[in-house]
Amino acid sequence: MLAYIIRRLAAMIPTLIIASMLIFAIIRLPPADFVTTLVAQAAQSGSSSDQASMAALRHQYGLDQPLYVQYLRWIGGLLHGDLGYSFEWQRPVGPLIQAQLLYTVLLSLASMVFMWVIALPIGIYSATHQYSLLDHLLTLIGFLGLSVPDFMLGLIYLFISAFYFHQPVGGLFSPGMESAPWSLAKALDLFNHLIWPTIILGLGGTAQLIRIMRANLLDILGQQFITTARAKGLREAVVINKYAVRVAINPLISVMGMQIPNLISGATILGIVLSIPTVGPLLLRALIDVDMYLAGSILLFAVILLMVGNLIADICLAWVDPRIRYE
Amino acid sequence: MSQPLLEIRNLRTHFFTPDGIVRAVDDVSLEIQPGETLGLVGESGCGKSMTAYSIMRLLPRSARIVGGQILFRRRGQTEPIDLARVDPGGDLIRDIRGNEIAMVFQEPMTSLSPVHTIGDQIGEAIQLHQGVSRAVARERTVEILERVGFAAARQRLDQYPHQLSGGLRQRAMIAMALSCHPSLLIADEPTTALDVTIQAQILELMKDLQQQFHMAILLITHNLGVIAEMASRVAVMYMGKIVESGDTRTIFHRPLHPYTVGLLRSTPRPGVRAEGDLTPIPGSVPDPFAVPSGCAFYPRCRARTRPSCRSPEGIPLREVEPGHFVRCTLYDDARPG
Amino acid sequence: MSIELHPPELIFPAEVELAEAAVEADERRYMVSQWRLMGRRFVRNRAALVGGVVIGILYLTALFANFLAPYSVENRFFQYLYAPPQGIHLFHDGRFEPYIYPIKLTIDPTSLRKVYTVDRSRVIPLHFFVHAEPYRLFGLIPTDVHLFGVDDPSAAVLLLGTDRQGRDLLSRILIGSQISLTVGLVGVVLSLIFGTIIGIASGYFGGRLDDLIQRVIELIRSFPTIPLWMGLSAALPPNWPPLLTYFGITVILSFIGWTWLARQLRGKVLALREEEYIHAAEIAGASPLWVITRHLIPATLSHIIVIATLALPNMILAETALSFLGLGIRPPLTSWGVLLQEAQNIETLANYPWLLSPLAFIAVAVLAFNFLGDGLRDASDPYTVS
Numbered sequence A: 001m002l003a004y005i006i007r008r009l010a011a012m013i014p015t016l017i018i019a020s021m022l023i024f025a026i027i028r029l030p031p032a033d034f035v036t037t038l039v040a041q042a043a044q045s046g047s048s049s050d051q052a053s054m055a056a057l058r059h060q061y062g063l064d065q066p067l068y069v070q071y072l073r074w075i076g077g078l079l080h081g082d083l084g085y086s087f088e089w090q091r092p093v094g095p096l097i098q099a100q101l102l103y104t105v106l107l108s109l110a111s112m113v114f115m116w117v118i119a120l121p122i123g124i125y126s127a128t129h130q131y132s133l134l135d136h137l138l139t140l141i142g143f144l145g146l147s148v149p150d151f152m153l154g155l156i157y158l159f160i161s162a163f164y165f166h167q168p169v170g171g172l173f174s175p176g177m178e179s180a181p182w183s184l185a186k187a188l189d190l191f192n193h194l195i196w197p198t199i200i201l202g203l204g205g206t207a208q209l210i211r212i213m214r215a216n217l218l219d220i221l222g223q224q225f226i227t228t229a230r231a232k233g234l235r236e237a238v239v240i241n242k243y244a245v246r247v248a249i250n251p252l253i254s255v256m257g258m259q260i261p262n263l264i265s266g267a268t269i270l271g272i273v274l275s276i277p278t279v280g281p282l283l284l285r286a287l288i289d290v291d292m293y294l295a296g297s298i299l300l301f302a303v304i305l306l307m308v309g310n311l312i313a314d315i316c317l318a319w320v321d322p323r324i325r326y327e
Numbered sequence B: 001m002s003q004p005l006l007e008i009r010n011l012r013t014h015f016f017t018p019d020g021i022v023r024a025v026d027d028v029s030l031e032i033q034p035g036e037t038l039g040l041v042g043e044s045g046c047g048k049s050m051t052a053y054s055i056m057r058l059l060p061r062s063a064r065i066v067g068g069q070i071l072f073r074r075r076g077q078t079e080p081i082d083l084a085r086v087d088p089g090g091d092l093i094r095d096i097r098g099n100e101i102a103m104v105f106q107e108p109m110t111s112l113s114p115v116h117t118i119g120d121q122i123g124e125a126i127q128l129h130q131g132v133s134r135a136v137a138r139e140r141t142v143e144i145l146e147r148v149g150f151a152a153a154r155q156r157l158d159q160y161p162h163q164l165s166g167g168l169r170q171r172a173m174i175a176m177a178l179s180c181h182p183s184l185l186i187a188d189e190p191t192t193a194l195d196v197t198i199q200a201q202i203l204e205l206m207k208d209l210q211q212q213f214h215m216a217i218l219l220i221t222h223n224l225g226v227i228a229e230m231a232s233r234v235a236v237m238y239m240g241k242i243v244e245s246g247d248t249r250t251i252f253h254r255p256l257h258p259y260t261v262g263l264l265r266s267t268p269r270p271g272v273r274a275e276g277d278l279t280p281i282p283g284s285v286p287d288p289f290a291v292p293s294g295c296a297f298y299p300r301c302r303a304r305t306r307p308s309c310r311s312p313e314g315i316p317l318r319e320v321e322p323g324h325f326v327r328c329t330l331y332d333d334a335r336p337g
Numbered sequence C: 001m002s003i004e005l006h007p008p009e010l011i012f013p014a015e016v017e018l019a020e021a022a023v024e025a026d027e028r029r030y031m032v033s034q035w036r037l038m039g040r041r042f043v044r045n046r047a048a049l050v051g052g053v054v055i056g057i058l059y060l061t062a063l064f065a066n067f068l069a070p071y072s073v074e075n076r077f078f079q080y081l082y083a084p085p086q087g088i089h090l091f092h093d094g095r096f097e098p099y100i101y102p103i104k105l106t107i108d109p110t111s112l113r114k115v116y117t118v119d120r121s122r123v124i125p126l127h128f129f130v131h132a133e134p135y136r137l138f139g140l141i142p143t144d145v146h147l148f149g150v151d152d153p154s155a156a157v158l159l160l161g162t163d164r165q166g167r168d169l170l171s172r173i174l175i176g177s178q179i180s181l182t183v184g185l186v187g188v189v190l191s192l193i194f195g196t197i198i199g200i201a202s203g204y205f206g207g208r209l210d211d212l213i214q215r216v217i218e219l220i221r222s223f224p225t226i227p228l229w230m231g232l233s234a235a236l237p238p239n240w241p242p243l244l245t246y247f248g249i250t251v252i253l254s255f256i257g258w259t260w261l262a263r264q265l266r267g268k269v270l271a272l273r274e275e276e277y278i279h280a281a282e283i284a285g286a287s288p289l290w291v292i293t294r295h296l297i298p299a300t301l302s303h304i305i306v307i308a309t310l311a312l313p314n315m316i317l318a319e320t321a322l323s324f325l326g327l328g329i330r331p332p333l334t335s336w337g338v339l340l341q342e343a344q345n346i347e348t349l350a351n352y353p354w355l356l357s358p359l360a361f362i363a364v365a366v367l368a369f370n371f372l373g374d375g376l377r378d379a380s381d382p383y384t385v386s
Helices: A002-027 A034-044 A051-061 A067-079 A093-128 A133-147 A150-165 A184-221 A224-231 A236-274 A279-288 A292-320 B048-056 B091-096 B118-130 B134-147 B166-178 B196-213 B224-230 B248-253 B258-265 C013-030 C034-044 C046-063 C169-205 C207-221 C225-234 C242-273 C276-283 C288-325 C336-343 C346-351 C353-379
Strands: B006-017 B020-032 B037-041 B063-072 B101-104 B184-188 B216-221 B233-238 B241-247 B318-321 B324-326 C089-092 C095-100 C103-107 C114-118 C127-137 C141-149
Touching (some): A002 A067, A034 A051, A067 A292, A093 A133, A093 A184, A093 A292, A133 A184, A133 C353, A150 A184, A150 A236, A150 C288, A150 C346, A184 A236, A224 A236, A224 B101, A236 A279, A236 A292, A236 C225, A236 C288, A279 C225, B020 B048, B020 B063, B020 B241, B037 B048, B037 B224, B048 B063, B048 B101, B048 B184, B101 B166, B118 B134, B118 B166, B134 B166, B166 B196, B196 B224, B216 B224, B224 B248, B233 B258, B241 B248, C034 C046, C046 C169, C046 C353, C169 C207, C169 C242, C169 C288, C169 C336, C207 C242, C225 C242, C225 C288, C242 C288, C276 C288, C336 C346, C346 C353
Parallel strands (some): B037 B216, B101 B184, B184 B216
Antiparallel strands (some): B006 B020, B006 B063, B233 B241, B241 B324, C089 C095, C103 C114
């Protein structure tokens, strides 16, 4: 098991390196750079800039170096734990995105827990009570969940809260709590604000999980070893929970792994829609303004998050399925 | 003649599908004496497996027993119970399954749970039916594994099915079935998925255990060689009906029904001088949704001689000599002597 | 009395042939081609049928969008900014004569806010096949006929209200559907071509090529989709003509899409490669191209169709998300996602909730596609018993 983990970790490294190059390339694809953005912003407010000051700025930010040098600078800084400097915010990137990253991870994790807790029992019920009224209803809800993506749900949620509750929503804390020191009250406040975004984010994935669980379970219930279990005289509940669900869980863990990118994507975009400080809003600005160290670091962290998530999913899979473990 | 252990009378099991009704088991009558082996022979899809599932009440959702009786004599009881009337999800049938009637299936790789150890799977049945603790069940599991020929049984307890060879897996299945000393073992194609040499070993094992446990076996197969080896009596099924039944020697040396004749003629037998080529039975099994009226074998029969073969009331099963039954118009005038 | 029991005699061969002919006739009725089986199962699935019909209607609507929409995309009514949806009245004095009441912008005396009131004193008749702004039907035929509209220039039929600039939302949704529905199509076709070639090649040739392709796929899949799309879209030069941006977006969308198809197909091909009929073809001297085009692609075709159909709604959603963020389609082109941009904040939603109506269209389209794709997937596996 340990060997398996180490192998996987080692394989991640070259992928990460190439990914970082790709990220840098993507960020620097626009023909402009940050100074161009500054100039455009300045022009909007009426002032103009001359070539000399532009050149000076470029030199100051290191933007006059060839691209590969800029890249190496960034990587070099990363290896020292220095995430670079945000031109836009005039601050080092690290402390800037710290909280945002934390909330992104928190939201994604909470949604994942939500998904599993809700989807599993519903999926099992749906499969064992096939074609019942509740099953059809759940299938329909499942379809709806598939068709309405996170940001749309977010919009609907905004709409409902605007229309019916007349409350401003958004943000992760009530006014005043954000800057307060951590305490039980603060944690509770955070929890309250996180509930709805978690549900919204998790809903699409829950619907998919339910459908897959149902399909898998139905498939497995038709297999021979289930008949064998019944032929031994076991109670139906035991047959389902001890044998069928156990085997059905395996592919579900793979599906879980595939959900992780969706969760991160969703957390990103939901942050923009609901004005929650995930990395979403920051990333959007940074990309448009070509604030390259900020954008690059956020993207890199998103990739790392994804890889770590996949690794954990694979470890869970190996732990649960003895066939993989003994390979 | 002693009381039969299992007596099936006019069993009818139908499948209800969107495309029509399939009469998988169509008026089947059998009986098995304690300790004897009855073979059930036929092509794929003739209903032999469905007969077995009907006995165990393990039919798929779209199938139902629509008529007939399955009379089973339980241990220590004088009167048989009708398994066809028992609640398929109730405590009674679950008490019998794995305990007094056990079943062994064709493909041990798919018939055993891939994520549980064999010790767990076998011990579970013991714990359930014999009401003992896990530790005791574990001991008994080792015993039964040794009995079916596992070397180093204790170490094997914690292995998973995919870690065993095909022959060992089938032995494990047999161990699981026999763990509670059932009075009837239903074996559905127990050796079909195995290599020929392993087949012979498994058959030997089954014969041996049958003697030790004084167990009856309902042996379902399409392999006539296995029947010849194991069964004292045999019933031949075609399209849900028994077309011929009797003791094995008689059926093999003097088959009466054209289908049985065809089966025997299409199988090579060592020691018998070949008289010409092997002759397969022409055509194939008809569409189960469009079974011809009268004798179902008629379109493929080489001895079609009478219009009564097509009679809509069907052809009755007749006892043409003691213990030998045939369902064929050729023997309409025969009477047991 | 016991009768002489003997095995039945053989009969004349001619009768055996008759028997075989009868059985063959049965077999022909019994054996149906794979596509017929698929068709049968599909038709039984009512949800899938409904989905298919809805999709058909949506695409027809997109095709005739300019005709169906009463106004053009950029037509502004300065007197009707943020107007709420208006109803049509169908019967006037007992006859079928559809008409509308015009609306007027007034100031509510108590709250001092701008409010639209319905002026029931004037009856503006609604006409069909009116002449209004010119456009090109199918992009080719110049005409100016619209399905319905009002002749009176002082009024407007605004079934779904207007937006910030006074543009009719219904017209914009209808015309926007052209972009929203086709972006997905083009993207899926690109993914299909790319994914099929790479997936089948990867599975069939195996070895180093397969390894390399798998690494690349893993690399691409290690990027969360939305951040990746955001990055790529931000890279599209702002001075590109909108149509070029449109194609750029489709390429970006298919960038991740093909990996899914390639993965699935590779798995299928890996399994198929060991089938005996493939071996037989290879031994007979078939070139890899032959094997791929004549055997592998037909065998995986149903799979490809299903995956493509299920990928479409995701493409539509992706374009919507991107445009919503401002990174997608640029004006004057419009799509449902662009329309949703206006509904981004709470105040707007609280006051002008009809701006969310594109959501209904999106949901219907995506739902219909999912039903259709699901039905196709269930139908293409005709040997499982449900």
